[in-house]
Amino acid sequence: MRREDWPDLAVFVAVAEARSFTKAASRLGLSTSAISHAMTGLEERLGLRLLHRTTRSVAPTAAGERLLATLVPAMEGVAAAVDGLAELxxxxxxxxxxxxxxxxxxxxxxxxxxxxxxxxxxxxxxxxxxxxxxxxxxxxxxxxxxxxxxxxxxxxxxxxxxxERAAIVGSPEYFTRHPPPKTPQELRQHRAVSYRHSSGVLYKWELEKDGRALTVAMESALVTNEPQLIVEAARAGVGLAYALESHVAAHVAAGALVPVLADWCPRFPxxxxxxxxxxxxxxxxxxxxxxxxxxxxx
Missing domain, CATH: 3.40.190.10 (Periplasmic binding protein-like II)
Known part of the structure; x- marks a missing residue:
C-alpha cells in the first residue's frame, strides 16, 4: 500500500460508515464528485470492488467489510496517539x-x-x-x-x-369544555398535542402507578416534533399535553396550565x-x- 493511498482510505472509511457519498462529502469537507473519484481510483488500484452502489444506498462489499474492520481500529489508534500529544x-x-x-x-x-x-x-x-x-x-x-x-x-x-418527571397538563379554558380526566381510561375522551419522534413514530404516553405501567395512544389535535410548541399549544387550549414537569412548572405556578393524573406521571433518569x-x-x-x-x- 502506497503512502498516497492513505487519504483515499480515509474517504473509504467515511463513505462506508455513513453509507452515503453525500454525507461523507459533508463530513470531510469535499465535493461528492471528489469522493466518487477517490473511491473509483482506490478500487482500481486494489483491483477489488469495496462498495456496492445503487441509486439509493451505498454499502461495503465483503472485501470492503474486511478492509473496514482493519482500518477503523488502526485509524482510531493514530487519532488517539495524536490526541495524546495534547496532554503535553x-x-x-x-x-x-x-x-x-x-x-x-x-x-x-x-x-x-x-x-x-x-x-x-x-x-x-x-x-x-x-x-x-x-x-x-x-x-x-x-x-x-x-x-x-x-x-x-x-x-x-x-x-x-x-x-425528570412527566406531567399531563391542560389549560383552564380547555377544562371548561372537557372535564379533567380522573383515570387513565378517561384520557381517551380527550385529544392531545402529540410529539412525533424524528424516526416518524408518534410518542405514546407512558403512565405508571404502584408498579403498574400503562401506555396510552392518544387521539391527536396537533402533532409536532417541537417540545416548546407542545407546551404553548396546551396553554392555548388545543388539547392535553404530556411534557416534562420542568417544562411546565412555571406555567402551572402561574395558573396557565393545570396538571391532571399526577399520581400516574412517572419519574425517569x-x-x-x-x-x-x-x-x-x-x-x-x-x-x-x-x-x-x-x-x-x-
Whole structure:
C-alpha cells in the first residue's frame, strides 16, 4: 500500500460508515464528485470492488467489510496517539463535537457555557442540537447527551442533570369544555398535542402507578416534533399535553396550565453525557466532562 493511498482510505472509511457519498462529502469537507473519484481510483488500484452502489444506498462489499474492520481500529489508534500529544499542553485545547437533545442544550448546557469558555478558552465546543438518536461513532461525535434510559449500556456516562418527571397538563379554558380526566381510561375522551419522534413514530404516553405501567395512544389535535410548541399549544387550549414537569412548572405556578393524573406521571433518569468506552478521552473532552458533570461515572 502506497503512502498516497492513505487519504483515499480515509474517504473509504467515511463513505462506508455513513453509507452515503453525500454525507461523507459533508463530513470531510469535499465535493461528492471528489469522493466518487477517490473511491473509483482506490478500487482500481486494489483491483477489488469495496462498495456496492445503487441509486439509493451505498454499502461495503465483503472485501470492503474486511478492509473496514482493519482500518477503523488502526485509524482510531493514530487519532488517539495524536490526541495524546495534547496532554503535553499547559491547558486543554482542541474541538469537542457533541450531539445533544434540544432540551438539554437549552436548559443544561447553555447556562454552563460562559464558565466553560472562560476556564478553557482554547477548547472549541460544537453542539449539534437534535432529538434524533445519532450514532456518535458513525457520525463522528466525541460524545452525546441523552436521557439516561436512552444511553446504550456499552457507553461510559456521567449525569449532567437531575431526574425528570412527566406531567399531563391542560389549560383552564380547555377544562371548561372537557372535564379533567380522573383515570387513565378517561384520557381517551380527550385529544392531545402529540410529539412525533424524528424516526416518524408518534410518542405514546407512558403512565405508571404502584408498579403498574400503562401506555396510552392518544387521539391527536396537533402533532409536532417541537417540545416548546407542545407546551404553548396546551396553554392555548388545543388539547392535553404530556411534557416534562420542568417544562411546565412555571406555567402551572402561574395558573396557565393545570396538571391532571399526577399520581400516574412517572419519574425517569435525567440527562447524561456519554461517550464510547473504547474511545480515548482527549484533554478537551475531559475538560467538558468535568465542567458539565454532577456525579461520578456510572
Amino acid at each position: 499542553r499547559d491547558e486543554p485545547a482542541g474541538s469537542v463535537r457533541l450531539t445533544v437533545h434540544r432540551d438539554a442544550a437549552l436548559r443544561l448546557l447553555a447556562p454552563r457555557l460562559p464558565e466553560l469558555t472562560r476556564k478553557y478558552p482554547q477548547v472549541v465546543l460544537e453542539i449539534v442540537a437534535d432529538d434524533r438518536l445519532a450514532d456518535i461513532v458513525a457520525d463522528r461525535f466525541d460524545a452525546g447527551v441523552r436521557l439516561g434510559d436512552l444511553v446504550d449500556k456499552d457507553m461510559v456516562s456521567v449525569r449532567i442533570g437531575p431526574d 435525567g440527562s447524561f453525557l456519554y461517550w464510547p468506552s473504547r474511545r480515548h478521552v482527549t484533554p478537551a473532552l475531559r475538560a467538558v466532562i468535568e465542567a458539565l458533570r454532577i456525579d461520578r461515572p456510572r
